[in-house]
Amino acid sequence: MTFEWKTEEYQIRRLTLILSFNAEPECDPSSVTAARSLWNDRMALAGSNELTIEVQDYIPFIQCKAKFQSPSFHVDQPVQLQVFLRADCPHPVSFSKLAVSLSNQEYNQWCVAEWSGQEAMSLLPGKTTCYNFSFVAKTEDVGKKIEMTGIEVMLGGDSGRCVFVSWRGAGGDAASAHEALQASRCSRRWGRNIEARQELDWDSLTMQHSTMIISRVPKISVQLSHQPPALTNEMYCIKLTVQSQEEAMAKDVKLTAGLKPGQDANLGQTTHVTLDGSKFCDDSAPSLLPDVPLGELKPGEKLEKCVFVKCVSTGPRVFLFHVAYGIDTTVEGRQIMCKCHKDETVTIETLVPFEVSVKFVSTKFEPLDRVSVDIPFLLMTDIVSSSPWPLLLTSSSLQLLTVTSNTPQLQSQLQEVVLQTGECASECFCLRCPPQTSINNTVATGQYLISWRRNSSSPDSPLIQTIVSLPHVVLEMVPLYIHADLPSFGRVRESLPVRYHIENRTALVQEVEMAVEPSDAFMFSGLKQVRLRILPSSEQEMLYNYYPLMAGYQTLPQLNISLPRCPNFGTQALKRFLPQRIFVKPQGRQLDDASIAAA
Secondary structure, three states, X not given: OOOOOOOHHHHHHHHHHHHOOOOOOOOOHHHHHHHHHHHHHHHHOOOOOEEEEEOOOOOOOEEEEEEEOOOEEEOOOEEEEEEEEEEOOOOOEEEXXXXXXXXXXXXXXXXXXXXXXXXXXXXXXXXXXXXXXEEEOOHHHOOOEEEEXXXXXXXXXXXXXXXXXXXXXXXXXXXXXXXXXXXXXXXXXXXXXXXXXXXXXXXXXXXXXXXXXXXXXXXXXEEEEOOOOEEOOOEEEEEEEEEEOOOOOEEEEEEEXXXXXXXXXXXXXXXXXXXXXXXXXXXXXXXXXXXXXXXXXXXXXXXXXXXXXXXXXXXXXXXXXXXXXXXXXXXXXXXXXXXXXXXXXXXXXXXXXXXXXXXXXXXXXXXXXXXXXXXXXXXXXXXEEOOOOOEEEEEEEEEEOOOEEOOOOOOOOOOOEEEOOOOEXXXXXXXXXXXXXXXXXXXXXXXXXXXXXXXXXXXXXXXXXXXXXXXXXXXXXXXXXXXXXXOOEEEOOOOEEEEEEEEEOOOOOEEEEEEEOOEOOEEEEOOOEEEEEEOOOOEEEEEEEEEEOOOEEEEOOOEEEEOOOOOXXXXXXXXXXXXXXXXXXXXXXXXXXXXXXXX
């Protein structure tokens, strides 16, 4: 067999074999002599005696695979990796150094194995050898990835000449992606004379070129206690309980609490978090409180903290409670300070505590589409609880703008009222629009204020104030105002006096024509038809005595009024000021003295 240079793989194999002065058994002696001569000539040249060969893209005579033993390691665990080497040639291969390069070069010193002289490692043909390395990661690498950047095997070195065979990443070679070549390798029978042993299946070995350093597993418990759902604008209390299960002192314990980042940006503007529940937080309060110091925790010690959340808008929110601390621990004889943290999240729905409806009605509780100046009317409010928890309504008030109260002192009718779910609380206010008010199309009336809190809350907890804007009203001027004074009920065939007050609201003398229409339910005494003249800003009274003829709810005799100087203003416009019906009781039987005595 004559010597000839074949593939690059063959050259590498021959160069290495000649370096160790071993030749393949089937090589022609003349070829071995020629190769050794060429090698000696090359090594005799001036220059370095080190030769580096990268075999990633070839099918080398030494196969290499490496892996981290886990995709991630806690910072208090040693990071472990394995390097598998196998000689893919018919005779043993000796090497004196194995080194693994990592992305963080500070760890490289822990991933080197060297042998010298007779202690040089030897790879037997077809036999897989595993080399283990471990190191302790630094706490500042928590959350970072560590990768293998290369593997290097040094051949020779005793005579000052050496060859470095290197792989990129976690090893592997050109054959790893070719099933045919893999099958070809499996069919080789290197080392047929070697005693059969149980070997690692090379093809089943996987490569793991990177791992992640993660924080130490925390040994604390974090529990949340609260009463969902939250109600808008209330100081919603979330009680946090932290208990240490560590064997050493937990130092520099800090709490980050509030709205979990990454949610809708509008939630950040409508959510406010504070640790002070004795007063309301304003809009300047943040949605997340970072790094609140909690001190230290001894083994088994428990601490409690209340976090108050104010949600201005409805909807679900995810809240984060992040407890971080440091603890001293020992890893493979090295003392390190580990940073640990425990996260708890909770989704809380925010609901409206109650629905408020407001309406303006006349003194006869009839709906009003417009309000007459200087004539009393009623404001009706209804509060319907939609809270699953009982609500305590402590008080209510009005902040009026263009209208005033018709009563000397405006008092709340909802003091200390407890509302259960679905219950309704109502109150009524008598108002009046002053005569000096300028007449516009619509005017603002003011605001309705409700002070409340959960009935189960502490008496010292701050009261929530809900502000409801009252609807605008349309104002109108009436030239004539009429109202009646009459008893609350009548009795059949007994006199029912009704006194009508007629006011002239204009600056002119008004002529008023009045007529009482007959009724089947009443007889009456008084002027059936009359013509009056009322001076400006003056009042006239008309007295009628009605005699009910039938019991029950009866319609009063209709009073027709007309103003010659205001033809568009008449009975229909004034009807809303006059009572229309009255309840008439049946005539009672009069008892004599004997009957009373017998009773």
